[in-house]
Amino acid sequence: MKFKSLSLLFLIMLLVGTFLTPMTSANTDEKPMLVALGDSITYGYNLDPANPKPSENAFPSLIGNGENDVVNLGVPGWKSSDLLAALTTDPTFSAALLKADFITLNIGSNDFLQHPDVKKILKGEAPPTATPELIQSLQATSVQLGTNLQAIFAAIRSQTDAPIVFYNLYNPFGPSTHPTFAALHLLGEQIITGVNKDVILPIGVATGSLLVDSYSAFNGNQATYILPGDVHPTFTGHQALAALADAALLTLVPKEITINFALSTTEETSDPVVVTISTGEEVVEAKWLAGEKLVADFADAGTLIEGNIFEVTENGTYTIYVKNAAGVESVKTFTVSNIVVAPVEEPTEEPVEEEEEAEPVTTPKNGHQLPNTATPVYNLLVVGIVMLLVGTTALFIVRRKTVGQN
Numbered sequence: 001m002k003f004k005s006l007s008l009l010f011l012i013m014l015l016v017g018t019f020l021t022p023m024t025s026a027n028t029d030e031k032p033m034l035v036a037l038g039d040s041i042t043y044g045y046n047l048d049p050a051n052p053k054p055s056e057n058a059f060p061s062l063i064g065n066g067e068n069d070v071v072n073l074g075v076p077g078w079k080s081s082d083l084l085a086a087l088t089t090d091p092t093f094s095a096a097l098l099k100a101d102f103i104t105l106n107i108g109s110n111d112f113l114q115h116p117d118v119k120k121i122l123k124g125e126a127p128p129t130a131t132p133e134l135i136q137s138l139q140a141t142s143v144q145l146g147t148n149l150q151a152i153f154a155a156i157r158s159q160t161d162a163p164i165v166f167y168n169l170y171n172p173f174g175p176s177t178h179p180t181f182a183a184l185h186l187l188g189e190q191i192i193t194g195v196n197k198d199v200i201l202p203i204g205v206a207t208g209s210l211l212v213d214s215y216s217a218f219n220g221n222q223a224t225y226i227l228p229g230d231v232h233p234t235f236t237g238h239q240a241l242a243a244l245a246d247a248a249l250l251t252l253v254p255k256e257i258t259i260n261f262a263l264s265t266t267e268e269t270s271d272p273v274v275v276t277i278s279t280g281e282e283v284v285e286a287k288w289l290a291g292e293k294l295v296a297d298f299a300d301a302g303t304l305i306e307g308n309i310f311e312v313t314e315n316g317t318y319t320i321y322v323k324n325a326a327g328v329e330s331v332k333t334f335t336v337s338n339i340v341v342a343p344v345e346e347p348t349e350e351p352v353e354e355e356e357e358a359e360p361v362t363t364p365k366n367g368h369q370l371p372n373t374a375t376p377v378y379n380l381l382v383v384g385i386v387m388l389l390v391g392t393t394a395l396f397i398v399r400r401k402t403v404g405q406n
Contacts, residue, residue: 005365034068035096035162036060037152038106039081040106041241042074046232051076057235060104062242064249071096079110080148087155097159104245106167106207107152108200110192111145112138113231121187130190138191146199155206163252165245166209168200171232174222210248257281257322259332268340272311275334277320285323293319295329315339 012355036042036054044058045051054072055061061070073093075082086093097103112118117134120126156164171188173181196215204211217240218225218233226236257279264274277286287302287368290309300323306322312318320332 007265031067031221032064033068033096033099034060034063034070034102035100036070036072036074036095036104036106037087037156038074038104038167039078039083039110040074040076041109042078042104042106044072044074044238045076046230047235047238057117057238059233059241059245061239062064062239063104063245066345068101068287071100074106078107079114080107080145080152081111083107084148084152084155087152094159095398097156098128098160100160100162102163102165102249103156103160104165104167105156106214106241108145108149108195109169109172109231111141111148112195115141119341121184123237124180128180128187128240130187142195142199145195146203146320149199149203153195153203153209157207163249164207164209165248166200166204166207166211167214167244167258168196168204168211170214170218170225171221172218172226174226186403210251212244212248214244217244218345226228254326254328257324257328257330259322259330261320261332261334263336263338266338268338270340270342272313273336273339274309274311275318275320276309277322277332278308279322281324283322283324285321287321289319289321290316292317292333293317293321293331295321295331297331298331312336313339 036058042054042058042060043051044055044061047055047057054074058072058074060072060074063070073086073096075086087097103393113122115138117126117137121128147296153164171185171192173184173188175185176182178246201211218237221237221240225233225240227234260278260280262276264276275288286305286308288305289297289302290312297319302321315337317333317335320327320334322331323329
């Protein structure tokens with residue numbers, strides 16, 4: 001399977017090659033490979049004086065400003081049955097599809113142009129009238145075309161999942177004042193509009209291909225887009241077909257998701273700021289990180305956003321990340337600067353008055369407290385009194401003993 005090789009590189013190359021300059025491939029090792037399947041329209045029949053090989057002016061070579069490796073497998077005269085046979089038996093087709101980055105498919109015009117009754121009309125052998133018999137016969141051709149196209153898509157998908165640009169049918173006969181050409185234009189409208197509506201469109205939708213509307217692009221422009229007296233496109237017509245493919249392929253380019261956000265307040269606040277996000281589309285994952293981040297930074301990091309809101313408590317830069325179901329990832333950076341942090345007041349200590357040292361209290365034997373009035377002089381006085389009492393007592397005792405002896 002090769003869809004993985006339809007890388008962003010190719011899509012960028014297509015964008016730049018289509019809208020800017022043809023210098024894109026100068027910086028790449030490989031060009032994307034386009035495999036073109038179809039008939040003489042794909043081949044570029046009658047664009048060159050001789051057509052020994054597919055024309056480089058055919059629409060496949062013009063897609064993406066020509067910045068592709070083109071394998072043009074268009075074959076003049078092929079009907080849908082011929083292409084189906086080649087896809088199931090020719091190894092050239094299988095080898096090309098296995099390497100394809102994208103595919104163009106333009107087939108089915110010859111299923112009707114080579115119808116026996118239509119061939120008679122184009123040769124002038126029958127009037128260009130949509131008889132009931134012709135309409136019934138062409139309806140059977142439409143049914144067979146639908147069956148073949150379904151098998152063609154199945155054969156392609158069995159070998160690759162590369163995108164397929166699927167062209168509907170254009171009316172090669174433009175409006176005219178000439179009775180015969182006017183009748184051909186009307187016949188073409190009756191046949192082709194029905195085939196596009198009842199066969200091409202349903203199959204394009206069912207297969208998920210990139211269906212492009214060549215009918216509307218050519219309608220009214222046949223004089224410019226179709227070679228005179230022919231049913232094949234001019235170079236201008238091929239440019240129009242290439243432009244249709246370019247526009248279809250550009251739809252594959254992943255589109256960036258638009259991330260909108262709103263802050264709960266932009267005024268100064270001491271509370272957290274609530275961030276509300278919106279994208280305008282469904283996302284499968286949303287996260288945020290502090291700082292200016294890239295998509296890659298969220299591969300294994302980030303805080304999940306639930307309910308489309310989250311809170312930030314500090315000023316700074318933050319990044320929102322979202323991813324949708326298609327795998328497209330986007331980031332959005334914003335800044336919060338209105339959170340005011342209130343200064344923290346340190347508690348002040350009350351001055352503690354220094355208490356005077358309590359004087360020791362002396363408790364006499366009788367239990368009554370005496371004031372501590374002792375000073376060095378006082379202590380000497382007390383000691384002197386005590387010694388005086390002791391001396392007086394001793395003197396008294398000695399005298400009594402002396403008197404007793406006399």
